[in-house]
Amino acid sequence: xxxxxxxxxxxxxxxxxxxxxxxxxxxxxxxxxxxxxxxxxxxxxxxxxxxxxxxxxxxxx
Numbered sequence: 001x002x003x004x005x006x007x008x009x010x011x012x013x014x015x016x017x018x019x020x021x022x023x024x025x026x027x028x029x030x031x032x033x034x035x036x037x038x039x040x041x042x043x044x045x046x047x048x049x050x051x052x053x054x055x056x057x058x059x060x061x
C-alpha cells in the first residue's frame with residue numbers, strides 16, 4: 001500500500017483532491033467537510049481541507 005506523504009502537499013487541498021486521496025466521492029467529502037468530520041477552512045467562498053489536520057486524522061488509530 002502506498003503511504004501518503006503529507007509533507008509534500010500544499011497547506012490546503014481542494015475538496016475534490018482530498019476526496020480522491022481518501023478514496024471517497026466528491027459529494028461525500030463535501031458532506032464530511034460541512035459536518036466537521038474532515039477539517040476544513042472556507043476561503044473566498046471555497047472550501048479547502050487543511051492538510052496537516054487531515055494527516056493527523058488519517059494517521060490516528
